[in-house]
Amino acid sequence: MPTILQALVDRRSERHFSNRPLEPEVVESLIEAFRWAPSSNNRQPWRLLIAKDAASIxxxxxxxxxxxxxxxxxxxxxxxxxxxxxxxxxxxxxxxFMLDCGLALENLLIQGCALGLTTHAMIGWDIDKVTSAFAIPAPMRPVALVVAGYRGRIEDLPPDVQAKDLKPRTRKPAEEIVVWSRFG
Ligand SMILES: Cc1cc2nc3c(=O)[nH]c(=O)nc-3n(C[C@H](O)[C@H](O)[C@H](O)COP(=O)(O)O)c2cc1C
Known part of the structure; x- marks a missing residue:
């Protein structure tokens, strides 16, 4: 049975990066993964902004x-x-539109992990700073920040960040989240 289940299980949000730059074809493959996400009525209500110059970084x-x-x-x-x-x-x-953007984000995260990268989505950022720094025009709005890079060494992270990365990944058991037929 062909499956990508193992890739999904292996995906993880790590925090260590090496300083090796990403090759253009690697960046292109992340963009392709993002672009091919499904969306309601195929509206694709997303943009992927990539910080390129020193000021935007x-x-x-x-x-x-x-x-x-x-x-x-x-x-x-x-x-x-x-x-x-x-x-x-x-x-x-x-x-x-948020649901569609989330699907595109997950595509990118999975492709990144399949390439052996550290990829990590973030909700912890300042919306006013992001909107103004990247001149995001209304009614568009930033939904998530996401970073990617070749994996680094966990030992090089500060101890509190190391602890987060070493925490075992957990999920609610299927019995807790799957509802057969109806609630109650
Ligand atoms: C939309 C979104 C926002 C997130 N925001 C943050 C964040 O701001 N900081 C952080 O360290 N991790 C963030 N994460 C990572 C989650 O904490 C992580 O996905 C979760 O703990 C499950 O771990 P796993 O991705 O390794 O399976 C975010 C993940 C998602 C999907």
Whole structure:
């Protein structure tokens, strides 16, 4: 049975990076993984902003929460997932552009891990700083930050960050999250 289950199980959000730059074809493959995500009505209400010049990389680092700044600044590739609500109408009272953006983000994370990279999504950042530093036009909004890079050495991280990376990965058991037929 062909399956990508093992790749999904092996994906993990680590925090260590080497200073080796990513080859252009590696960056292209991350972009391709992002681009081929499914979306409602194939609206693709997303943009992938990549911090390229020194000023945008510095602004990226500055917008991170203090906790994320301790490790994410070392990543070779710094990206912002930007969503456009106008390109995907809300459904059932839900901002469904966020769902589409999340699927594209996960595609990128999985491809990164399959390539042996450290890839890590972040919610810890300042929305005003990100919006203004990257001139994100309304009604678009940043949805997630995500970094990628070749793996480094866990021993080089500060002890508190090492502890986070060494924490065993856990998930709720299937019996807790799968509902057969109906709730109750
Ligand atoms: C949308 C999103 C935002 C996240 N934000 C952060 C963050 O700001 N800082 C951080 O260290 N990890 C962040 N994470 C990583 C999660 O903590 C991680 O996915 C979770 O603990 C499960 O671990 P795993 O990805 O290794 O399976 C984020 C993950 C997602 C999907």
């Amino acid at each position: 510095a602004a990226y680092d500055d917008a991170l929460s203090e906790g994320n700044r301790t490790w994410a600044t070392a990543a070779a590739l710094k990206m912002v997932v930007v969503g456009n609500p106008d390109e995907q109408p809300d459904r059932n009272g839900m901002q469904s």
